[in-house]
Amino acid sequence: MPTGVYIHDARRQLFDAAERVLLRDGPSALTSRAIATEAGVAKGVLHRHFADFDAFLVELAQARVARIEGQAGALRESAGTGTVAGNLTGALMDLFGSVTVAIVSLVIFRDELRVRLRNARSAQGVPVLAEAGAMIASYLTDECELGRIAADSDVDSLAVSLIGGGYVLFAGREGAPPGTEAVNKVVTTVIADVVQRRLL
Structure with missing residues (x-):
């Protein structure tokens, strides 16, 4: 996804994508890149909304x-x-x-x-x-x-x-x-x- 494109409820979109990756591929496959790819967004989107990857996982x-x-x-x-x-x-x-x-x-x-x-x-x-x-x-x-x-x-x-x-x-x-x-x-x-x- 191009930088600067507004994403409605990006956090929810990222959580949903993480759950799909978890269910399909298991915890070892859950990375910020895998989540971004699944959500169809740039990798930086996750890091704009969360301090780090573990902070994202805590909220998940x-x-x-x-x-x-x-x-x-x-x-x-x-x-x-x-x-x-x-x-x-x-x-x-x-x-x-x-x-x-x-x-x-x-x-x-x-x-x-x-x-x-x-x-x-x-x-x-x-x-x-x-x-x-x-x-x-x-x-x-x-x-x-x-x-x-x-x-x-x-x-x-x-x-x-x-x-x-x-x-x-x-x-x-x-x-x-x-x-x-x-x-x-x-x-x-x-x-x-x-x-x-x-x-x-």
Whole structure:
């Protein structure tokens, strides 16, 4: 793209391009040149909007965290409706059926990005996955208070198991992502005890 041509919402355009490169080629292929090429802009556009490449990646990951926080609100609103397993299955499908797995791979792949993200947040654990775990734990807390899972449920451990199981199902797959049935099987297995004990 010629220098001096105005780009409407260049930051969004660059984020979208980065996500496409991540999904198609993986974290090792994500460079400022690859993003600029994918976005159809000059390489300097990225550096006009961000202090450096890692600053761009931090904002890319933080945008994904913001999306998870939005999902958390919707998930908590579902507490008391449908089934616990169904709600969790839908949440994991929505979470991992997107670019989240690729963003997590990027965070793990790039040390500087991981350090910057940890310095910019208070949560412990792998950035993005930690926020996803908090989303699940908050929802399970609500269900516990509603009596739909056992009152003594360890919601934090359940959340770690669900996020870990979901991530393993979706990560590293070639071709179609796992279907609802496969995700639901993992969810049902993880929460079986707390659902059964509620009935005792």
